[in-house]
Amino acid sequence: MRYGFLGPETTFTHQALLQALAEGPAGATDAEVEIVPFASVATATADLIAGDIDALMAPIENSVEGGVSGTLDVLAATDAITIVAEQIVQIGFVLAAKEPTALEDLTVVSSHPHAQAQVQGWLRAHVPEADVAAASSTAAAARDLAAMDADEAYGRAAVCSALAARHFGLEVLAEGIEDVSGARTRFVLVAREGRIPARTGADKTTVVIHLPHNRSGALLEALEMLRSNGVNMSRIESRPIGDFLGRYSFSIDMEGHLEDRRVAAALRSLHRMCPVVHYLGSYPRVDGTRPEVREDFEDVTYDEAHRWIEDLGGMITPSSSAG
Template sequence: MRYGFLGPETTFTHQALLQAIAQLPEEFTTATPELVPFSSVATAATDLLAGDIDALMAPIENSVEGGVSGTLDVLAATDSITIVAEQTVQITFVLAAREATPLEQLTTVSSHPHAQAQVQGWLRKQVPDAHIAAASSTAAAARDLAAAPASEAQGRAAVCSPLAAQHFGLEILAEGIEDYEGAITRFVLVTREGRIPARTGADKTTLVLQLPHNRSGALLEALEILASNGVNMSRIESRPVGDFLGRYSFSLDIEGHIEDRRVAAALRSLHRLCPVVHYLGSYPRVDGRRAEVREDFADHAYDDARAWIQRLTGMITPADPGAAI
C-alpha cells in the first residue's frame, strides 16, 4: 500500500496518517505501507485517481478555521474516491528560526495559511511588523528555512509543529503560540477502491450535493429529508461549483452508515431531489460516539413498514389486461 500525505514528514497530516494506519481494519493493511509526501492535496488526488498511490490522507476541517477548501474542492470534483477512515490531531504551534533571534528582529514568518489563521492573534501582537508568507505546509516552512543559505535565513522564522522544528534542527523562539488552546484538526483517509468499511454503530457518512438550480427552498427540502428520517447533520459547508457565479455545492457530514435504514432512506430521497449527489463514504467515527436514534427511526421500524406495504400491495386485485386505463 502506498499512502499519500501533505508533506514533507512531520506535518500534522503525516502524524494523522501514522495514527490512522495503526488503527485501520485488516482488509486495508494487507501489505507494508509506503508513505509518499505531496506538496498539495490536489496533486495527491490526481495520483490517487491515476493509480500511482492507493490512499490519501488529507485535512478536511479544523476547529478554528473551519473547512479546508483545497480538500473540500477535491472531494466535490469526483465520486471515484471513498473516505474509509477519519483521524483527529490536537494542534499546537511553535515559532522557530535557524538560531536564537529576538522577535523584534524578525522580518518574515512563513507557514501554511490555515496555520497562520490559528496564530494570527499572537503574530499581530508579538511580531506586528513581520511579513507573513505562505508555505505549502507547516513542515515545508520549517524545511525550507532550515535549507536556506545563512544570509537568506536571517530575520526569517516559521510557524510549525514542535516535531517539525526538532526534525529540521531549528531553534524554538516561542511555543504554544496558537490563539485557541486545544484546537483540533480532522483528517480523512481516502481510497479509490470503492470499498465501504463495515457498520460499527458509531459511524459517519460524507456527501456532496448540488441542489436544483434557481429552485426556491431547495436547501430546506434537502435538510427536511434528513430531519424526516432522523438523520443528524454534524457539518455543512458550501463551495462554488465553478461553472458560473452563484452556483454552489454543499459538503455534508451526517451521523450514521449507509447500511442504517434511516440513512439509506434519506440518500434515496436526496438522489430524487438533487441533480448531483456524490456519496463519499461511510466510515467509523474516530471518537466512537454512537448516534442517539429514536425508536421510530430504528432499522426494524423501516423493515416493519416495508413489510406492511408489501402485504397491502399483495392484496391488490390484478388489473384486467383488456381494460382501458
C-alpha cells in the same frame, strides 16, 4: 500499500497518517507500507485516482478555521474516491528560526495559510512588522527555512509544529503561539471508489450535493429529507461550484452508515431531488460516539413498513382482470 500525505515529514497530516497506521490491522510491517509525501491534496488525489498510491490522508476540518477548502473542493470534484476512515490530531504551534533571533528582528514569517489563521492574533501582538508568507505546509515552511544559508535565513521564521522544528534542527523562539488552545484538526483517509467499511454503530456518512438551480427553499427541502428520517448532521459547508456566481455545492457529514435504513432512505430522497449527489463514504467515527436514534427511525421500523406496503400491494387487482 502506498499511502500519500500532505508533506513533507512532520506535518500534522503525517502525524494523522502515522496514527491511522498504528491503529490498523495487526501484523502489518514497515516493509509492507510505503508513505509518500505530496505538495498538495490535488496532486495526491490525481495519483490516487491513477492508481499510483492506494490511499491518501488529507485534512478536512479544523475546530477553529472550519473546513479545509482545498480538500473539500477535491472531494467534490470526483466520485472516484471514498472516505474510509478519519483521524483527529491536536494542533499546537511554535515559532522557529534557523538561529536564535529576537522577535523584533523578524521580517518574514512563513507557514501554511490555515496555520497562519490560527496564530494571527499572536503574530499581530508579537511580530506586527513581519510579513506573512504562504507555504504549502507547516513542515515545508520549516524545511525550506532550514535549507537556507545563514544570511538568507536571517530575519525569517516559520510557524510549525514542535516536532517539525526539532526534525529540521530549528531554534524555537516561542511556543504555544496558537490563539485558541486545544484546537484540533480532523483528517480523512481516502481510497479509490469501491471500499466501504462495514457498519460499526458509530459511523459517519459524507456526501456532496448540488441543489436544483433557482428553486426557492431547495436547501430547506434537502435538510428536511434528513430530518424526516431522523438523520443528524455533524457538519455542513458550502463551496462554489465554479460555473458562475451564486452556484454552490454543500458538503455534509451525517451521523450513521449507509447500512442504516434511515441513512439509506435519506440518501434516496436526496438522489430524487438533487441533480448531483456525490457519495463519499460511510466510515467509523474516530471518537466512537453512537447517535441517539428514536424508536421510529430504527432499522426494524423501516423493515416493518416495507413489509406492510408489500402486503398491501398483494391486495391490488391486476389490471387485466379489472372491470
